[in-house]
Amino acid sequence: MSAKHLQHVEPYSPQFGTMIPLGFRKFLRTCVVWQFIRFIAINIRMTVLILKSHH
Amino acid sequence: MAKVVVLGGGVSGHTAATFLKKWLGSDHEVIVVTPNSKWNWIPSNIWVGVGEMTVDDVIFELAPVYKKAGIDYKQAKAVSIHPEGKEGSDTPYVTIEYTDPSRAGESDEVEYDYLINATGPKLNFGATEGLGPDAGNTVSVCTAQHAAHASNELDRLIDQMKKGEKKTLVVGTGHGMCTCQGAAFEYIFNIEHKLKEEGVRDKAELIWLSNESFLGDFGMGGLHFNMGGYAMSSKIFAESLYAERDIEWILGAHVNKVEKNKIYFETLDGENDEQEYDFAMLIPPFAGVGLKAFNKAGEDITSTVFAPNGFMKVDADYTPKPYEEWKASDWPRTLQNPTYKNMFAVGIAFAPPHLISKPMKNPNGTPINPTPPRTGMPSAMMGKAVAQSIKDMILDGANEPTHTACMAEMGAACVASAGKGFFNGTAAAMTVYPIIPDFEKYPGTGRDLNGTTGELGLAAHWVKHFLHYAFMWKAQLKPGWTLIPE
Numbered sequence: 419m420s421a422k423h424l425q426h427v428e429p430y431s432p433q434f435g436t437m438i439p440l441g442f443r444k445f446l447r448t449c450v451v452w453q454f455i456r457f458i459a460i461n462i463r464m465t466v467l468i469l470k471s472h473h
Numbered sequence: 474m475a476k477v478v479v480l481g482g483g484v485s486g487h488t489a490a491t492f493l494k495k496w497l498g499s500d501h502e503v504i505v506v507t508p509n510s511k512w513n514w515i516p517s518n519i520w521v522g523v524g525e526m527t528v529d530d531v532i533f534e535l536a537p538v539y540k541k542a543g544i545d546y547k548q549a550k551a552v553s554i555h556p557e558g559k560e561g562s563d564t565p566y567v568t569i570e571y572t573d574p575s576r577a578g579e580s581d582e583v584e585y586d587y588l589i590n591a592t593g594p595k596l597n598f599g600a601t602e603g604l605g606p607d608a609g610n611t612v613s614v615c616t617a618q619h620a621a622h623a624s625n626e627l628d629r630l631i632d633q634m635k636k637g638e639k640k641t642l643v644v645g646t647g648h649g650m651c652t653c654q655g656a657a658f659e660y661i662f663n664i665e666h667k668l669k670e671e672g673v674r675d676k677a678e679l680i681w682l683s684n685e686s687f688l689g690d691f692g693m694g695g696l697h698f699n700m701g702g703y704a705m706s707s708k709i710f711a712e713s714l715y716a717e718r719d720i721e722w723i724l725g726a727h728v729n730k731v732e733k734n735k736i737y738f739e740t741l742d743g744e745n746d747e748q749e750y751d752f753a754m755l756i757p758p759f760a761g762v763g764l765k766a767f768n769k770a771g772e773d774i775t776s777t778v779f780a781p782n783g784f785m786k787v788d789a790d791y792t793p794k795p796y797e798e799w800k801a802s803d804w805p806r807t808l809q810n811p812t813y814k815n816m817f818a819v820g821i822a823f824a825p826p827h828l829i830s831k832p833m834k835n836p837n838g839t840p841i842n843p844t845p846p847r848t849g850m851p852s853a854m855m856g857k858a859v860a861q862s863i864k865d866m867i868l869d870g871a872n873e874p875t876h877t878a879c880m881a882e883m884g885a886a887c888v889a890s891a892g893k894g895f896f897n898g899t900a901a902a903m904t905v906y907p908i909i910p911d912f913e914k915y916p917g918t919g920r921d922l923n924g925t926t927g928e929l930g931l932a933a934h935w936v937k938h939f940l941h942y943a944f945m946w947k948a949q950l951k952p953g954w955t956l957i958p959e
Contacts, residue, residue, distance in 0.1 A: 426719040433716035436709060447899055447930040456932035460902045464886040464936075467904045467924060468958045471854060471883035 475501045475867045478567060478585035480551045480764075482507030482535055484515070484849065485820030486591030487948060488856035488959060494544050495955070496864045503543075504583060508550040508572040510535060512948055513617050516849065516888075517941045519659045521620035522754070523667045524628060525893045528617045531945075538949055547583065548573035550762075551592065554778065556813040557769035565815070587863045590785045590818040591856060594759030597648075603731035604647045604757060610731045611647065611753040614660055623754055627664065630752045634673035640751040643736060645682035647755030649727030649841035652692045653848065654683060657756050658711075659890045665718050666892025666899075681715060681722040682748065682755070684841050686741060686833055688712050688722055692843035694830045696905050697918040698927040704918055710927055714891070714901070723748065725833070727841045728755060743836035759821060759844070761785075777812055785818035786810060789826040796831050801881035801911035803827065807874035808859050817859045819878075820852030829909060850885050851908060853959035854878045881909035884924055888937040891929065895938075902926075902933035 420440045427433045439447075446452050475497070479490040482505050494503040511532040520526040539546035549569040556565045566584040571577055596615050598605030606613055612623035630640055644661035646654060661681055668674040681688075689695050689707030697704040715722055725741030736748045736755075761783020766774045779785055789805040803826040810816040818824070829845045847855075858878035865871040884906030891899045904926045910919025918925075947957040 423717075427716065432712070432722065433719075436712035436716050438713060438716050448897055450896065450931070453931040453935070456928065456930055457935050460928070460932055460936055463904055463926060464902075465958075467884040467886055467906060470906065470924065471885075472858075472959075 475586045476504065476584060477501070477587045477589065477863060477867075478504045478506060478583055479589045479591055480506050480567065481591035481593050481820075481822065482509060482512060483591060483593045483820065483852075485822075485852035485856035486589065486593075487512060488853045489589050489591060489819060489860040490539075490544055491542060491950060492857055492860040492955075493864060494542050496860070497867060499543060501867060502545060504545040504547065504585075505535075505539060506547045506549050506551050506567070506569050506583065507535070508548065510548055510573075512538070514941060514945055514948070515615075516937070518614045518617055518620040519656065519663055519890055520893055521617055522612075522614040522623040522627070522660055523663045523893070524624040525663075525667075528621050531617050531941075533945070533949055542950055547571070547581075549581070551764055552580070553765040553767060554588065554816070555767050555769075556588075556778070556816060559769060559771070563769075565813075586815060587866070588816045589856075589859055589863070590764070590816065590822045591820050592762045592764065592822045594821045595762045595783070596757045597760040598757045600650075600758050600760075601648045601728050601731060604728070604755060608731070610733055611755045613757065614656060614754060615756065626752060627667070631668070631671050631673055634668075634676040635671070637676070639676050639678070641678045641680065641749060643680045643682050643748060643750040643753040643755070645723075645726075645755055646684045646843075647728045647731070648758040649684045649839060650844050651684055651756050651758045652844040652846050653756050653759070654685060654691050654843060655846065655887060655889055657681075657683070657754065658691075660754055661720060662714070662718065662889075662891035663893065665720065666894075679718075679720045680748065680750075681720055682726050682728070682736065682738070683722070683724055684726060685843055686725050686830070686841075688715060688724065690830055690843055692830055692846045693905065693908065694910060694919070696903075696920055696925055697922065698903075698925055699922040700927070704922055707927070710901075714929065725835075725841055727835075727839050731755070739835060739837060739839055739841075741833055741835050741841050761822070778810065778816075780824035782824065784824035785816070785822055786812075787818050787823045789824065791824070791826050794827075799827055800913070801907070801909050804879055804881040804909050806877040806879040806882070807862065808855055808878065809862075809874050817863070817874075819855035819859050821847055823847070823855075847880065849887065850959060851878070851880055851883060854883060857959050881907050881911055883907060888933055888940065890934065890937050893934065893938075895935075896931070898934035898938075899929055899931060900933035900937045901929045902936055
């Protein structure tokens with residue numbers, strides 16, 4: 419099931435030593451419902467950051 | 474009547490000039506001197522570079538906007554600053570040379586009471602032999618026109634790939650002292666996305682070539698996100714994305730020469746190497762624009778006003794010291810020139826006290842390390858803070874700057890596109906607080922894990938796309954422009 423996400427990775431290549439997202443994680447990245455929630459979350463996070471940064 | 478001259482009409486200069494004019498009204502004069510006739514929302518140049526936007530989508534004419542705002546606009550480049558005036562006059566002034574086609578080459582003197590230097594960078598393609606579009610080897614996305622050229626070259630390459638040819642594409646930095654890795658980061662992932670859309674991803678080898686010592690350095694010494702109960706390094710975040718999209722990486726590289734289809738570089742371990750390519754986009758190093766300064770007697774005081782790299786000295790601690798002794802407090806707060814208190818520098822134009830990333834040299838003595846990024850949100854915040862200080866000096870008689878915009882006390886939001894598309898686009902939404910790591914306040918990572926975040930997804934793409942329209946609207950001073958935050 420996870421093979422198609424990893425088939426380009428060569429053993430002991432630099433890519434071999436890191437995290438690689440699998441199907442569900444990739445699905446969430448473009449899942450409109452989940453991403454709409456994340457859109458609101460990102461906007462709140464950035465607004466807080468802006469408010470903290472003006473002196 | 475006070476006269477404020479703003480040199481440069483980019484993000485920081487435009488922000489400073491427009492807010493100053495709004496606050497000062499018609500009783501005082503605001504003058505913008507910039508060689509460009511058009512304003513460019515640079516973050517969207519990435520999408521011009523892959524044909525997803527046109528040049529006209531990311532630029533607009535400055536003259537009508539400044540006319541509407543009551544700002545005196547001179548399409549010219551600043552040549553020299555005379556902060557003490559000249560014989561017979563104590564009034565400071567700048568000399569300018571018009572780039573406006575109707576007055577091209579004419580010189581003029583513009584007097585000021587307050588000066589904001591927001592000249593941005595000189596794209597120093599000349600620092601590396603054969604680098605840049607003018608040399609005919611590599612492309613660039615630093616200007617809208619460069620990006621349009623890059624898009625045409627990419628389209629030509631894709632046509633060849635559709636005929637079955639395999640191609641090598643290299644994206645990254647064209648010198649050991651480059652900054653703006655973020656733009657190259659966005660470009661390589663947008664290319665990857667486009668190649669997939671065009672059905673030729675299997676015909677392309679994509680290579681990231683960078684002066685960073687590790688992936689995810691971004692010129693900020695990397696950062697750590699609070700993710701899944703871990704303080705996760707941007708190194709892992711970036712490596713994961715490159716590995717997922719099957720992009721190879723070459724790090725710690727100083728490109729010293731570019732020829733047609735071949736890049737020569739030396740690495741942090743001192744080895745000389747070369748990389749063949751069919752298409753390459755390498756960011757140039759930045760330098761100051763070459764402004765000179767003279768005192769009342771006409772003597773050259775450039776080294777008093779500017780650092781050796783051509784950026785203006787401000788209230789930073791420029792004492793040379795080793796990395797272990799760097800502190801967040803070295804960074805400027807008011808952005809006021811220490812010698813001439815009516816001069817300020819914002820955005821890329823101010824001289825940083827030192828790098829953010831750890832300085833590194835290879836055994837040949839070649840420095841290979843990213844220089845500090847100070848574009849986008851921080852530069853706009855600097856422009857607004859300096860405008861507020863000058864407004865208080867003019868209207869309320871304040872003797873000292875009343876507002877600060879210190880990169881060690883502010884955060885930055887960065888949305889890096891990884892492919893455009895309303896339903897299949899992605900971007901990395903990152904926040905970092907503070908921009909300059911403060912290891913005394915936040916031991917270990919140097920940053921507040923509650924304010925330093927990162928995630929990849931469609932939502933971040935929507936944010937980036939929304940910001941494009943919001944900032945094009947704001948910069949054109951359309952209704953409600955002041956409500957859109959910097």
